Amino acid sequence: MKKNKIAVTFLLVFTLATAVMVPIRHVFAKVGGSTVFEAEERLLDEMTPITVDEDSPFYEVFQSKDRVNFLLMGVSDGMSDTLMLVSYDLVNQYINMISIPRDTFYFRDGYSNYAFHKINSIYHSEGVTAVAEAISETLYGMPIHYYAIVEYEDIRKVMDVIGGVKVNIPFYMKYIDSTKGKELYIDIPAGEQTIDSSNVIEFLRFRKTNPAFARQGYKSYEAGDIQRIQTQQAFVKAVLKECLKMGNLKDIAKVTLQNVESDLTFAMAGKLALKAMSGLSSENVSAYTLPGRDKMMHELSFWVADEEKVGEMLMEIYSLEVETTTEGAIGTPSGEPEEE
Secondary structure, three states: OOOHHHHHHHHHHHHHHHHHHHOOOOOOOOOOOOEOOOOOOOHHOOOOOOOOOOOOOOOOOHHHEEEEEEEEEEOOOEEEEEEEEEEEEOOOOOEEEEEEOOOOOOOOOOOHHHHHEHHHHHHHHHHHHHHHHHHHOOOOOOOEEEEEOOOOOOHHHHHHHHHEEEEOOOOOEEEEEEEOOOOOEEOOOOOOEEOOOHHHHHHOOOOOOOOOHHHHOOOOOOOHHHHHHHHHHHHHHHHHHHHHHHOOOHHHHHHHHHHHEEOOOOHHHHHHHHHHOOOOOOOOEEEEOEEEEEEEEEOEEEEEOOHHHHHHHHHOOOOOOOOOOOOOOOOOOOOOOOOO
């Protein structure tokens, strides 16, 4: 396989994961310097590293240069609607995706309104660097090296090139919003369906049905964003698999490059492309969701991370011994929220 095709393939693994997962309406594109895409800022220059204790089981692996971690983010109306951390293991040719529910609790000093303690509210007031720092803290100080944000309409354009993928729809998705300027009509039957440019945005935006439809027996995602994330992760895998086996990668790349904001440099892209030549496969992808539980606080619904299970997830991702405990690792800074 030619080097330039591998380079395009590698970029698609990360940028398409964002394109198919996030409803983003605005891209803040500025001069990107030596970056592959236009970028607002460089995380490696702006981000304050999270201190990891030397006794932490993650101390050494977090310093390894054998992994590159990307923050993939979708922004809708100034809020990060979807957050995902993608970690590429350069040695074992494996990709791990960690989805962060948008309602994840993250304590922010100085905010009395609990709505601002949802992790998706950070981008609006503090930008992408602050979002990366919050996610890194939540993941025991796991480093984040680069970020990517993709234009919403890029989803339809990419699916136009791909032609669609098969996805198992867990239940009949039915929803209507006739509000002027926000019109949305979703009608996707349950079972295996082809998701293409005609219905992909509707598929990704669906959360719950209308009350009138609910009375008729139509369903909503039972576990809120968690079940929705799982369905979308399956879609991401299907799209990546299709992209990696297709011969028209240049056409897909052209679409994504026109709509992506990222601080990925040409030098790093070249390095990653060379690594990918040795065996990056669409089969070597695992998807996770930040472990935790639902909790109501101040009449708002939050997803509270389970610190112990987060540690177990990271040990699995980094292939650490099972008997290793998270004792000594930095705790989740967002902490356990107080009961009302």
